[in-house]
Amino acid sequence: MKKTIDKLYETHNLDKDEFLYILKNFDTRSGEYLFEKSRQTALKHFGNSIYTRGLIEFTNYCKNNCYYCGISSSNLHAERYRLSADEILACCKTGYRLGYRTFVLQGGEDFFYSDDDIIDIIEKIKAGYSDCAVTLSIGERSHESYKRYFKAGADRYLLRHETSDEEHYKKLHPKSLSLSNRKQCLYNLKEIGFQVGTGFMIGSPYQTIENIAEDLIFIKEFSPEMVGMGPFIPHRDTIFADEPAGSLELTLLLIGIVRLLLPSSLIPSTTALGTINSNGREKGILAGANVVMPNLSPVSVRKKYSLYDNKICTGEEAAECSNCLQNRMKSIGYKLVVDRGDYKASDRH
Ligand code: SAM
Numbered sequence: 466m467k468k469t470i471d472k473l474y475e476t477h478n479l480d481k482d483e484f485l486y487i488l489k490n491f492d493t494r495s496g497e498y499l500f501e502k503s504r505q506t507a508l509k510h511f512g513n514s515i516y517t518r519g520l521i522e523f524t525n526y527c528k529n530n531c532y533y534c535g536i537s538s539s540n541l542h543a544e545r546y547r548l549s550a551d552e553i554l555a556c557c558k559t560g561y562r563l564g565y566r567t568f569v570l571q572g573g574e575d576f577f578y579s580d581d582d583i584i585d586i587i588e589k590i591k592a593g594y595s596d597c598a599v600t601l602s603i604g605e606r607s608h609e610s611y612k613r614y615f616k617a618g619a620d621r622y623l624l625r626h627e628t629s630d631e632e633h634y635k636k637l638h639p640k641s642l643s644l645s646n647r648k649q650c651l652y653n654l655k656e657i658g659f660q661v662g663t664g665f666m667i668g669s670p671y672q673t674i675e676n677i678a679e680d681l682i683f684i685k686e687f688s689p690e691m692v693g694m695g696p697f698i699p700h701r702d703t704i705f706a707d708e709p710a711g712s713l714e715l716t717l718l719l720i721g722i723v724r725l726l727l728p729s730s731l732i733p734s735t736t737a738l739g740t741i742n743s744n745g746r747e748k749g750i751l752a753g754a755n756v757v758m759p760n761l762s763p764v765s766v767r768k769k770y771s772l773y774d775n776k777i778c779t780g781e782e783a784a785e786c787s788n789c790l791q792n793r794m795k796s797i798g799y800k801l802v803v804d805r806g807d808y809k810a811s812d813r814h
């Protein structure tokens with residue numbers, strides 16, 4: 466095991482069999498060995514600074530019906546909401562005061578917001594907060610739309626590939642969605658010039674170790690600037706309500722592996738990780754993550770953006786979340802910094 470981990474550390478790559486070997490044989494001792502290396506790699510690139518992204522969940526309407534997702538169109542119990550441009554700007558104002566220099570606009574695939582609406586929001590944020598980055602996470606749109614968002618000033622785009630296996634993709638999504646379109650969107654975003662984030666859920670229903678090895682190969686090949694990985698957590702109003710959640714250990718292992726695969730990538734320690742374990746986000750940082758994404762959405766809508774059950778931080782004001790996270794990071798020797806936290810291309814391996 467040590468030999469394979471050393472190879473990953475030195476060459477930033479492995480073949481499928483080697484990934485499978487690590488995934489199948491990983492234990493506490495090899496964990497200590499791998500996490501020491503992934504943590505040191507993150508420290509080398511970012512020191513003990515943790516970048517923050519203020520997450521604004523601006524709509525929970527969605528035209529899609531991803532089987533795992535609590536805000537999918539088929540969930541008739543979801544209480545739907547949309548934020549106006551002014552409400553979004555108010556979130557940015559609070560976030561800026563708290564030291565956030567990246568705002569992530571995330572939502573379901575909600576075509577109520579036309580391209581012109583999205584552009585108007587991007588331009589207003591950029592006009593008010595010229596030293597901030599804008600990240601979009603609004604799903605699959607046309608090449609033309611992505612190009613217009615980029616031209617309007619959006620800097621980054623998060624679009625998890627969810628799984629790189631066609632058959633697995635079909636088990637998680639209805640026929641209207643395809644892995645090939647998802648990947649095409651990712652390639653379009655990259656070609657346009659966005660800093661792009663992809664990723665997948667750990668422990669999603671029907672996921673096999675083989676699928677995960679393929680996900681790692683795709684991630685290495687695509688070489689995104691950001692990689693989002695969190696455990697799948699069931700939502701009571703979905704067909705996967707009774708499926709088990711993904712495990713903390715496997716999620717941490719994958720953060721560690723991806724840190725060694727793409728040493729300078731931006732990897733969040735996700736809210737989902739903090740939901741399955743009360744110290745999940747701290748553990749994620751110690752496994753090699755370097756980003757946190759505190760919630761900036763108005764408290765009145767937070768519970769409504771319910772992707773999965775028991776999501777944390779849905780009752781707190783933004784300032785409370787910010788303080789809480791700063792204290793959590795301090796407790797493990799890290800600090801939240803006031804910084805856009807851009808990807809540094811010069812560091813790319
Ligand atoms: N609509 C956009 C998209 O599809 O990219 C962004 C919003 S979507 C809710 C953001 C991410 O939430 C998805 O990429 C998925 O990986 C994650 N997610 C959805 N349901 C989840 C669940 N039950 N457990 C954990 N993560 C989930």
Ligand code: FES
Pocket residue numbers: 527528529530531534535536537538572573574
């Ligand atoms: Fe669209 Fe989840 S199904 S955001």
